Amino acid sequence: MSKAPPVSSINHDIYAPVMDVLENSRANVYLTGRAGTGKTTLLKSFVARHRETTAVLAPTGIAAVNAGGQTVHSFFRLPPRLIEPSDVKRIRYARALRAIDTLVIDEVSMIRADVMAAIDLSLRLNRDVDAPFGGVQMVLVGDPYQLPPVIEQGLSGYLEETHGGSYFFSPPAFRDGNFRLIELTEVFRQSDPVFLDILAGVRSGEMDQNQNEILSAQVSALDPVSASQTHVVLTGTNKAAFDINHRRLEALPGNAMAYEARVNGEFDQRLFPTESPLYLKPKARVMMLKNDPDKRWVNGTLATITRIAQNSMYIDIDGAEHEVEPASWERIKYGYDDTKKELKKDVVGTFKQYPLRLAWALTIHKSQGQTLDKVYIDLRRGLFAHGQAYVALSRCRTLEGLALSRPLQARDLNMDRRALALGRLSDVHEYPGCRMAVLEEE
Numbered sequence: 001m002s003k004a005p006p007v008s009s010i011n012h013d014i015y016a017p018v019m020d021v022l023e024n025s026r027a028n029v030y031l032t033g034r035a036g037t038g039k040t041t042l043l044k045s046f047v048a049r050h051r052e053t054t055a056v057l058a059p060t061g062i063a064a065v066n067a068g069g070q071t072v073h074s075f076f077r078l079p080p081r082l083i084e085p086s087d088v089k090r091i092r093y094a095r096a097l098r099a100i101d102t103l104v105i106d107e108v109s110m111i112r113a114d115v116m117a118a119i120d121l122s123l124r125l126n127r128d129v130d131a132p133f134g135g136v137q138m139v140l141v142g143d144p145y146q147l148p149p150v151i152e153q154g155l156s157g158y159l160e161e162t163h164g165g166s167y168f169f170s171p172p173a174f175r176d177g178n179f180r181l182i183e184l185t186e187v188f189r190q191s192d193p194v195f196l197d198i199l200a201g202v203r204s205g206e207m208d209q210n211q212n213e214i215l216s217a218q219v220s221a222l223d224p225v226s227a228s229q230t231h232v233v234l235t236g237t238n239k240a241a242f243d244i245n246h247r248r249l250e251a252l253p254g255n256a257m258a259y260e261a262r263v264n265g266e267f268d269q270r271l272f273p274t275e276s277p278l279y280l281k282p283k284a285r286v287m288m289l290k291n292d293p294d295k296r297w298v299n300g301t302l303a304t305i306t307r308i309a310q311n312s313m314y315i316d317i318d319g320a321e322h323e324v325e326p327a328s329w330e331r332i333k334y335g336y337d338d339t340k341k342e343l344k345k346d347v348v349g350t351f352k353q354y355p356l357r358l359a360w361a362l363t364i365h366k367s368q369g370q371t372l373d374k375v376y377i378d379l380r381r382g383l384f385a386h387g388q389a390y391v392a393l394s395r396c397r398t399l400e401g402l403a404l405s406r407p408l409q410a411r412d413l414n415m416d417r418r419a420l421a422l423g424r425l426s427d428v429h430e431y432p433g434c435r436m437a438v439l440e441e442e
Contacts (some may be wrong), residue, residue: 014434016043017212017431018042025135029181031043031140035146039141039143043149046104046139053342053344055075055104057103057104058070059071059105059110059111059269060107066332066369068332071321072105075334077091080421082114083115085112085118086119089212094257097127100248103138104140104141105139107145109144109147109149109167110257111149112149113159132178140168143387144167145367167420169439180437180438183435184433186434199393212407218404220403221406223405224361224380227324230384231374231375232376233362233376234362234375234376234392235381236363241362244361246356248284249280259311260354261274262350265350267349272353278356282305284304287362288301288303289355303356315356363408370395371395372397375400387415414428424440425437
């Protein structure tokens with residue numbers, strides 16, 4: 001069975017220069033790096049050390065739940081459309097914004113230029129500080145090769161005219177913020193230089209003939225349902241993943257048991273981290289969705305259901321049986337604690353369910369951040385989103401564990417070059433595991 005690298009296995013010494021910049025220089029930082037370089041681990045480590053003064057935001061509800069924070073639009077009270085300067089208002093809990101020393105935005109590559117400009121304007125307005133981002137230290141985390149912003153047809157020209165482009169780094173506020181680029185360069189997920197070279201080619205959308213030939217040798221004659229017996233199938237649509245999972249579940253003997261989640265407060269169904277009801281049978285393949293406090297598994301570990309009852313569940317991981325308890329996910333909103341005079345986090349909704357999902361198949365989007373030993377990539381419908389091929393391929397630890405339904409084609413390597421146009425770099429320094437540079441305006 002497959003496990004993501006436990007946090008303890010990652011060499012935290014490589015983070016020392018990064019932590020020094022974040023904590024001592026207080027510079028604005030754009031933290032990036034290839035899949036599997038430990039961006040999330042580093043982010044969680046920094047936030048854990050500065051909980052009282054750091055807010056964590058994300059562009060979507062699911063990303064916010066996973067990051068333990070709030071959505072950008074909810075936090076700044078922004079409308080769910082193109083944002084004009086007139087949409088930015090004084091917020092009644094402005095003291096919470098004034099209590100922030102550091103604002104972390106995860107998956108920042110999904111943030112559009114008008115949203116980033118609104119973040120800058122709101123922080124200036126509500127903190128009464130006329131400096132980039134109201135004087136808050138900004139830590140932006142993401143990989144532009146994987147997740148781009150959604151830009152509706154016809155909007156690019158307007159964003160180009162009003163903000164200098166469509167991406168988070170386009171508005172003047174970003175350029176005025178003197179951001180440092182920190183790129184994590186040591187990949188923990190893969191070690192084979194040939195596979196890493198192929199992933200680099202897919203990431204950039206510039207595979208050479210040799211890389212293509214090596215990858216094409218991984219094409220399998222199996223269909224996705226057959227492949228799901230030995231591999232985790234990654235597919236582009238929720239429907240395809242659902243169909244494979246439930247066909248495999250129905251093929252198992254016996255009746256499925258339904259586990260309902262307990263939902264309280266504000267927790268929209270679209271944000272559920274797993275299904276409710278969750279249908280399971282013994283011998284079902286599942287993926288764990290949270291790190292176990294007793295370190296028996298981590299988020300991404302594959303397991304097999306062994307025994308189920310109405311109020312109990314057991315799984316097998318590498319030949320050892322473990323009981324699984326329900327776990328909770330929280331939706332939070334930031335506020336201000338009048339007594340302590342500091343930032344506070346209020347839990348406004350909870351979702352309690354067994355922390356797993358069926359895992360014969362996953363969507364490429366839901367596989368984000370996971371590490372898998374055997375992956376079959378279903379390319380029947382093509383890959384239409386920027387970066388999907390790279391996300392899918394980079395989930396797998398080894399080239400040998402990878403299988404494709406067909407060879408990759410040029411149309412699968414969708415890449416919006418504008419998403420990569422950060423600008424010139426100066427004052428570049430190389431460290432073990434990372435490199436740092438100052439971002440300059442083009």
